[in-house]
Amino acid sequence: MSARVAAIAGIGATEFSKDSGRSELRLAVEAVRAALDDAGLTPADVDGMVTFTMDTNPEITVAQACGMGELSFFSRVHYGGGAACATVQQAALAVAAGAAEVVVCYRAFNERSGRRFGSGVRHREPSAEGVALGWVMPYGLLTPASWVAMAAQRYLHTYGLTPQEAFGPVAVTARRHAATNPAAYFHGRPITLADHAASRWIAEPLRLLDCCQETDGGQALVVTTLERARDLPRPPAVVTAAAQGAGRGQEQMTGFHRGDLTALRESAVVARQLWRTSGLGPADIDVGIVYDHFTPFVLMQLEAYGFCGPGEAAGFVAADRLPLNTHGGQLGEAYLHGMNGIAEAVRQVRGTSPNQVPGAARALVTAGTGVPTSGLVLTADG
Template sequence: MTDRSLRGRVAVAGVGETLYYRHGRSPDAEFKLALKAILAACEDAGILPEDIDGFASFGNERSDASRLAAALGVRHLRSATLQWGGGGGGCCAAVANGAAAIRAGLAECVVVFRSLAQGEYGRFGQSADLATVSGERAYLMPYGVLAPPQRFAMRARRFMHEYGIAREALRAVALASYHHAQSNPRAVMHGKPLDAGRYDASRWIVEPFRLYDCCMENDGAAAIVLVDAARAKDLPHPPVYVLGAAAGSGYRAGADPHNAPDYAGANFAALVPDLYGMAGVTPADIGVVQSYENFTVGVVMALMEHGFFAPDEANAFLTLENLSAPSGRLPLNTSGGNLAECYMQGFELVVEAVRQVRGTAALQADRHDVALVTGGPMVTPTSSLLLGSEAAR
């Protein structure tokens, strides 16, 4: 471990969430949702809200740090970071930015969070009225490519064609998420199981995505509290250490229009060596994965690029049995993920990874000393995060 590494230097001391709602159903405004999740995380960590001195978020978070600090009675705001671009690709990078602030001495106690009220501000899954379009949208919208499923379907089709990915692999990802949600009373889809027949009969959204290949749209908020590793040992819960983090993308990943050299990919390949190098682990050391599902194909891409299987092994590896907790080969999205727990632009995945490492998840994986979280696939920049227990530190 070099002196510049995050490995084992910063720990998650607390986690908090609001209730999760279908889009437009929250009785609270987005800012109030953020405050509720942060207060819950502080209570879980055993710290006072006024002791927070930093905030980190991503995805164009609207609840800004100064306003949060005023509402929470923060005595001294020292750090405020927002991961630039990539939408849900930044959910792990936000944790890394908060940890880096602590490691650099710029803050002592950083809250990382995401809040969403799609009823208040509009839905991600629908195109918005825009007076001007620029960047990628300028190449897509004139041709009727308006919504995220349309944008990502083209890359997904290319990926499935190049690597021979079967629909059954996508179905296994969806079934695993819904299977795990049935053990999680917080999940929006708790009590609403999914089986193979229902998946296969669901309507097309845009090929190759059926209804259950697509993430939900939700209202709510989630937060974690980061502190220095030494301080974490004096707080109520066993520390969950940041082992490694990486963010960014490869060569010309943001080339327009849909002209990236590695078009049939999720943009993790360039990050993985940095992630594993910092953490000092390999895929074989990872017991449980929380992988961002904007669409099921993106999970297949992410797992492949993180080294869990070779392309020609994907269809055999991706089965409900292999992806199910507690004893599957690689338990995946054990709280239900974006598909079946909620869509907090992936930040609920970080919260679940913390619970898995602590050993307090609703459905616990047998191997949980090291947990991987992957941010949104097929966007740039994206990010990944490895969390671990004292035994893995």
């Protein structure tokens, strides 16, 4: 969609930890209230809610706990981290259609102290969604890291790269930014390429520092009409373009039969929509917030979005040609299924990031890949 009728007017988060000591509902409520405070709005102003199918906090329960009134719109988006930007798309569509005027997007979980997604498949009842896993589980492919490792190994082979030279710059860049972000879990703890190369194997060719962390926390965003956002305390982050995408024959991180394992077809679908509807291109983007669940998929996304050619992304990142994941990403700040990345893009176009890019007015945000995914172009107003 090409909107420019909707904007993100508020952002709020809990602290990012490994043991929150409180329920996921409380985390959600804290994040939502913080986002509303940031927007200069009250719970009574909210008439719409959007979250992930994976979230354990029902919209009506969060609304009750926050003291909201009637809701005229509520929605959930599937496919884990691939849903992140699509929550904002759903909210923007709702305000553009007049279905709601103030929509809160949220995600909250105890992903470290509670259910740990990275632990992979433990028990699944037979289902249409789970059928694809039956083709890979008998061979030991049981975790997201093992699924991504298959594509990562092919990427290295195709382009004649080593894990350190290909994936190391992504990890080092994220941790460099996290080190100067007080909200980041790894604040004050940068790493070197040598640290990356010395970290233990998780699923070859992925090392520990190629994998996102696990986080307890919550993040919320407030979406409203651009007209209303202009009257609120914070500069609006305009939703200039939003898109979802799934490739032909898409599976959830196990589509090893899809042909070229070195490319992300779902990202290409989203990229085409974003560039077409925004009227922008890679050269126009001031900062890239690229979903970094695993370092290899950061490289493949940069290539899918046209920032560089196939096999060139490692050099692109090493040369620092685009400010990338300036909050520290999910490798360095927190793993909130990408919602904290959207908040960083808002800070960049507001001019309030701890790692502010001078003059940043246009930000690309991507969501989880290897699954049906989504993306945003957020811009400064004016």
